[in-house]
Amino acid sequence: MTWGITLILLSIIAVPSLLLSKKPNAKELLEKIEPYQGWIGLIFCFWGVWGVISSILGIGWLATFPIRWSVYLAGNAIEAILGFMLGFGMINKLVLSKNEAAKEKANQLREKLAPKQGKLGVLGLIIGALMIVLSFLPY
Template identity: 75%
Template structure:
């Protein structure tokens, strides 16, 4: 259930235009979070990558709990991608800038993903909600 809640929170940060349209005072809240957005994204990126690795290491769960395993993997992929997008500045500074090729590749990935951030954020909200429901149904 915690995975779903955190994915929903990350998705809300990634899709500020949707939040601003629904709540007029959300802009103030988003402005308070903005200085920490890079760190939030960086932490979620690392957590998402770790979740992907854990899912792959526990691939045996696919035969026992296929819907939960696929849900968990999908949630972690979305979390890693949204975290990468939000924390790109810090990821570039700490990880990608060590090699010119890594920095270039990271910039290309970021340019491809940036136009889809809103859609991915909405997808993250849906997957996060499903993760919460699935945790009650399958665990």
């Protein structure tokens, strides 16, 4: 359930226009979070990568619980991607600043993913909700 909740929170941060259209005072909340967005993105990126690794290590679930495993893998992949996009500045500053080749590849990846951030955010909301629902179902 924790994975689903964190994915929903990250998706809300990643899709501010969707949140602003639904709630008028959301802009104030998003402005309060903005200084910490890089750190939030960095943490969620690593959290998502850890989830993808955990999914791959738990590939035995695929035979028994294919839907649950697929949703878990997809949710963590989206979390890693959204975290990378939101924390790109911080990742660039802390991790990639010493290696120009890695920095250039990261910039190219960011340019490819940036137009898809809104769609990934909405997909993250859906998959996050599905992860929460699946956590309540018995095995």
